[in-house]
Amino acid sequence: MDTVFPDQLGTIEEESRAAAQALIGRLKLTTPHAQPPERQNVAFIPVTRAQWKSVLKDADLPRLQQETDETVMEVLLLRTASGTTVGKRLPELLQRLGKSVVTLSAIAGEVSRFSPSRTSAAERRLAADLAQANQREAQALFACLRQGWLESAWGPVHMYAHMAQTIARALETATRNQASIPDEDTYRRTLGLSAEEIGHGSGVAVRARLLAAWAKSPKKLDRRLRQSMKHLIDDSLPLTVKLLNHLAVLALSDRPLEAHRATLLSRDLVASRLKSEPEFTRSVMARHVSKERELLSSHRGQIAYHDAYNRAEHHEEKARAALDMHRAALEGDVKRTATVLLELLGRTVPPGASLSTIRDLLVAEGEQPLCKLLASTIHPGWRNASAHEDFHWDPVDGTLLLGGQPTALQAVLDSVIRARTICHGFEHGVAVAYAQNPSLINWDTEETYVSRDLAILQSAGEVRFSVLEIRRQGSLVRLDVPDFSISDLREAFRVILRGSIADPDVKRWELRQSSRDRLALCVDDTGVRVGLRVSEPLWEAVDPLPFAELPLMVNAMANAGESAEVTASSVLFFAAAHVAGERDRLSHALTHGDSAAKKELISTTKLISTGAKAAADLLENQARRKLLAFAEVLAGESHRLVTAHPWELARGFVPADRALRRHVPCLPWITEAGG
Template sequence: MTDAAAAVLRLRSESGRLIGRNLPALLRRLKAAVESVVSEADEVARFRPPRTSLPDWSSVRALADAALCAGELIFACVAQGWAESPWSAASEHLMAGRSAALELEAVVATVHPSQPHEDPYLRALGFSENQLQRGAGVSWRARLLAAWMSDAVSLDRRMRRMMRHLLDDSLPLTIKLRLHLATLAMSDRPLLAHRATIEARELVTSLLMTDREQTCSVIAKGADREPEMLFLHRSHVEYVAAYSRASHPDGRARAAMDLYRSVLEGDLKRTSVTVLELLGRRVPDSPSLSAIRGLLESEEQPICALLASTIRPGWRNANAHEEFRWDPIGNTMLLRGQAADVDEVILEALRAREICRAFEHGVAVAYAHNLSLVSWSAAKPSYVSRDQSVLDTAGSLGVPVVDISREGTTVRLDVPDLTILVLRDVCRVILYGAAADPQVERWEVWQTSSDLPPLIVDCAGTAAGSALAERAGADTDPMPFAALAMLANAMSCGGERSEAASALVLTLAAAHVLDERDRLAANLARGEESAEAELLNIVGLVSQGLRAAAQLLEDPGRSELLSFARALAEECDRSANVSSADLVHAFAPASQMLRSTRRLVCRGLGRQRISTGAIPRSSGRRTSAALCWPSDCDSGRMQRAFRLFLAVEADRGRTKQDAWPPDGR
């Protein structure tokens, strides 16, 4: 703006002919510059900084005021003539604006070097980046939720404070809304992202009020393209990476142009068509970017102006027709012979992508505020949506999935090495995933350590687990019973002998029966009939779980499971006729089973070496049963059985209330 104003001032010493020729164009340039400065300052002023930054914020306001006053005075002076006195006030405002700009430049120059290693997660979300496991971008949502759930109450409170311009205080933060808000908070273009989010929210909210069926139909149609969106997202990541690692300007130019073309032809065109259809405009099939821009510019909605501002058909066409190159002489990129800045191209592509993401955030916020007006599509969700559901479940349970992938009817989950506390939650994720996506026939859980074998559950295991969950009822955590069948199936799919699989299931079942008895001991001693009914119901469900697991194994493991199931059922029948207090020491078969675990496990694995030692457990108690493996044993199957056995031992002491029901479901 200063340059434009100075150019006008210099005309005062020129001839009348030059003034008449150049003044109109210079005034138009000055007007555009003033409007740009004021617009950007107003955008910054929408967000209140912390008290420590108030002086910087006042500099922004001073810059905008000076620019506006200087521009108005220059136009007034031109109308009055070229005398010296009218121009002095305009010069003073220009000097004030320049001073404010220099102050802001000094602030920008000092803020970033003072925080060279700032943790963006800690700044934006309130927890350290170190709390997130490294992994693929598509599974970031699971790792984010896993970190979030470690302190959900305080993090939710922080998010509400940050997003007061978007959310009502009474609005519950669902899993989906948390993810949208966290992504928005992490944006490296916050002013643009928040502005576009607000504009999208306002547009969708108003349309839901007037024509909710049409609005929901248009938005659902856009969601049907999730597989395409995922493919494009991965392409964008590759283009940005190629730009960053390119060692020659040719490579950077190619990556920047490819990213711009992909973003505009993919994300921006899809978002623009959705917005135009929401506004009732008919959009032709496969419209050109020029046609899209024309339709957007004909609308008065602010979000349309934002989308249109990113479309430069000349850039896209130069890429499509290979009419661009790097000019080493001029040290610039040429697009159809016209110079262009490579950095400007890639920044414009990233800006366009940020606007499209913000539109999705705005839709999510509008839907959350107007749930009663939303009509959900009955169409079957895409595989991408089903994968996201699995990741959301895993994250809400604290399982930080590193990656998720599909191959036919097989879903693979990569997770950190399973611990004694995570095994049951992994089974829960598989069970929920199978319910959401019954077409999956095989679930593979791979641990990050390459020497560890996968945990494999096929459709027989998930079907048995689902049946047990249905019998348990909606108010009961199904995993203590469903896990019996699922782990038996997992060991069978892994090639274990039926004796080893049955030993694991027997240990898990016996441990759960005794832990539930101990948990209810005080209530039973007081003669509470409700505690008696609860215990007998749990033991009955364990017996059913054993029978279901038995159907997935061959003999002799099957016979051992059925025998223990009958013993528990008979004990339940006997216990139904005794007082509640007598149940405190009931279910002796479960105690006997735990004492025989060492013999069963070693017999199943073909090893007889047993040593007495202590295995720490989550309950704080200790057991004398430990396995001592020879150092030269084949680690694959042995290590899996050993780790599962440790998980069973540690699982004692966990009550059925742990992580049930999972948050947000």
């Protein structure tokens, strides 16, 4: 509710007038002043309409305006007080007023960074307009006090207060109006990519999908991301894979204001600690990184609880799933983030400390902004009610009762999202600080299966192969991937080879397609060893996959239960197709006597022969002999044509053409429609 100010000051006590004028003249209080947010920042962070609503909600500027008005009213009431009362109360009230103005202006500046879609210019300006009116209200009050409560000086205070309240009401309306939220592609708006490219699949595997999508237009997407993150990074900072992933996830946040705020605070704190106490800071962060397995488990647990919430048909079930999410977020994300934050600040956190203890330690840090943010996410009463089964859903009143206290179910969900957002923002800030201070970082940390999973996902993304999920079971790694066609098969084998380099301990790879009626592509260490033997000498010179895929294909088809005869026929087809394809690609140059084209074709054919021989070693009997014979024919043709004129090669390698006519690939992982 708006504070109602009188149109006129009315009777002023002379003692109050004199005391106010004397204090204003004597106190070293500056008139509240902050540069208008629209001049500080031009909006540069693209957000959807839904994200914009959350920005306005989290900014809560109308509440800050209400605090300003309440302070102004308290000052106003002193006009009839004694000089002694004015002397005691006015300095504290004016300091509070100045702080209120600066806080509102700073938050309005944060809001002004965001550029929402489908939003009027007037609504975009509301935060900046409110900050300006709020500041002028306070400035007018100072002027009124300097003039000893002069009636004519009160008019501007009343005018700007009314203006600020009007803008604040408009902000409240804009925040509440859910009907104006369109269905938008957040990925398209924030990153310039589409939800189809990276939106499907687990968050764990998003690194692969992001890199795969990014590789299609890296320079353009780099520029876009740098522009939207220019308050965090400068143009000279390399966009490493890790930093790119963190910034992209930050851009997609459901709570952008809280996320960017936490990221900035974390970046500045960690960078400062790295510079002042590098060894201590590295040791604290190393302990944090060592918990990455627990972090991954907690993340997957929260996703499972969220899925349970969405599946639940009754509010009672939804309430339990929401409280499970809340417990996991606080006991996992918040407690771990708070612990590392407190340790960075030089505080000791007792082992096994409760959430209440953690919250008390955070609150004890006073105005430390990150500590205040994290402390605000902890509701020990909710956590205790959940832990002790002291909750239930009241179907009559339609509300959740936690420890006997009515609590909105949506409030619990919002609390979970906010807590996770702030913790993720902390991680993003650490990543930025590390990227900005590489000389202060010691990267010699313990390698775990989590870091190896990330390396596998990165290797997949770098070859533009999307991964929906990654799971381990012993020495087996299973990648859930979109359905692939025959043209994707080579890249699937490339992912396996590169993944094997990233994690040599994997003994079996399974690429499980989205359509469950399709077979998984399975390659074990027998196939990988041969594939690596073929590829290892070639990585620096040529793409080894056309040759290394042949033994991998034999192994995968054997694991799919295909006969040796069918396997040999399929491998023959692919080997012959590559030779014929390269010959046709180079035919124009060959017919014009290009000796370099001749050399390239002969070299490629020899490598195909090598790959076919390696594949034959994984077969037996007639199938093995058939594949070896073809490999020998290719080798013989290559040797024979060394002395031929280039134009002769344009019609050479006839055995490859014969093989293409005689053999048809039969790939068990690809349906007729998909292939």
